[in-house]
Amino acid sequence: MSPMIRKHACRCAATALTALALWNCSGDSRAESPLDTIQIGETAKVALNLDYSETPLLDSLVLDCFGPDTLHFVNSAETNSFNLDVFPSENWTFKAKLYANGALMQEGDITTAIDAGATVNLKIPMHALVGFVYVKIPIGFGNPAGIKKGEMILTSKDETFTYPMIFDSDSVSFTSDELKLNREYQITIAMQDESGKPIFSLNDKFTLDENSPIPSFQIESLRSKIALAIELAKEVNLHVSLKLPATKRVPGKNDIVVSEFFVWTNAKDSSQYNFVELYNGSTDTLILDKCSLGKTSNASGAAEIATLELPPNEVLVVGDHESADIAGFYMHTEKMPAFGKSSGSLVLQCNGNILDSLYYGKADTLHSAPLPVGSSSATAPKSLQLNIGLWNKRDEPDSWCTDAPTPGVISACGN
Structure with a gap:
């Protein structure tokens, strides 16, 4: 069967996850409690969904009943719903309440009657505060x-705010503090090289209000032919001055890396796949041609990757499931090598050049500090995941961890 490639939109907003917490804050006095008149088993099931727009740097969702x-409930940023039993x-x-970027950003409430034994679905409309x-x-x-170096400057009326540039593994970011709503802001972003020569500058205006508390600035590729989408403006003053390679080329070492690896499938669970x-x-954009995944540098017996173009900051998942539904690019292969479960190697090569490789499992004379090993548990399978911020230290075991598989999503054990 020929390889199948599918593409789904994937824009992962950057988020900070908090631990799930749940506790009951009721008092101990039964004399004044209406619970005395309610028989055990007369509860109702309530499903609550928070209706808010997608928010970057989401910290937590808090519900008080x-x-x-x-x-009192606190959900991590992974879900916007609550399920509970109430009298x-x-x-x-x-x-x-919705907390993002370290501050209370939105809140909402709803009041209703709940009947015994009922199943109720409620939606709480959220309103932006800042x-x-x-x-x-x-x-x-x-x-x-x-x-x-670089900075972001926001100006509104007679106020000016300056925010520094923050480096990540393969990106930079600018984040403001909380800002007042119902105002127009002028935004200026500038980045320079070591000598102070301008590399990138952007000037624009936008308005913050309850319907648009977080403007959508999405810059997909920093180069002369930049893919830029700023939804709240028709005209943007943009300047890019870069000396970078061609926009499309064959990959070299350290251009493309193995970011997740799962071969510990459980035969009793049909939803798992390598x-x-x-x-x-x-x-x-990297042109993947004559590329393969194998257990050694010998391409014999390796899984071939059909020719495709992989844009910057995108993910390709190669698997043996015929029709996996994931974010990013997916390619089906019927010839996935039988990678070892207790130990083994994985080698990615294109046009005869090794682009990335890893060894996991048992230490030996060649590998004194191998990467960890996933698991095939039917209830909690675990894959090997790279902390992408440590891409240049990916041969070290501390740069990897094991957690529930997340094909198509760049995340290291929920972070």
Whole structure:
């Protein structure tokens, strides 16, 4: 069967996850509690969904419930829904709060009657209290443009705010503090090289209000032919001055890396499948031609990767599932090598050149510090995941961890 390639939109906003916490804050006095009149088993099931726009740097979602009992829940940023059992009452009030970028950003509430034994689905509309600006710009592994410094300046009325540039593994970001709503802001972003020569500059205007508390600045590739989408403006003053390779080229070493690896499938679980996740950390679209995944540098018996073009900051997943539904690019192969489960090697090569390799499992004379090993548990399978921020130290075991497989999503054990 010929390889199948599918593409799904993947824009992962950068987020900070908090631990899940749940506790009951009701008092101990039974004399004044309406729970005395309620028989055990007369609870109702309530599903609550928070209706808010996609928010970068989301910290947590908090729900307070006031009725016959007082409940307090904190969800991590992974889900915007709550499921709980509550006692019936004519007057239940549910108040939700959304924290992002370290501050309370939105809140909402709803009051309703809950009948015993009922199953209720409720939606809490969220209202913005403040806004903020978050801009993430990919610069590629190794920062080939030579960006060394930069800042973001926001001006509104007679106030001016300046925010520094923050370096990540293959990107830079600018994040404001909380900003007042119902205001127009002027934004200026500038980046320079070590000598102070301008590399990138952007000037634009936008308005923060309750419907748009976080403007959408999405810069997909930092180069002369930049893919830029700023939804809130028709005209943008943009200047890019870069000396970078061609926009499309064949990959070299450290352009594309193995970011996740799962071969510990459980035969009793049909939803599990073997896969290798590859991440383009360069600033170019890489032409993958005559590429393969094997257990050694010998291409014999390796899984062939059909020719395709992989854009910068995109993920390709090669797996033996015929129709996996994932974010990013997916390619099916019927010839995935039988990688060892207790130990083994994985080698990615294109046109005879080894682009990346890893060894996991048992230490031997050649590998004194191998990478960890995943697991094939039917209830909690675990893959091997790279902390992409440590891409240049990916031969070290501390740069990897094991957690539930996330094919198509760049995340190291939930981070």
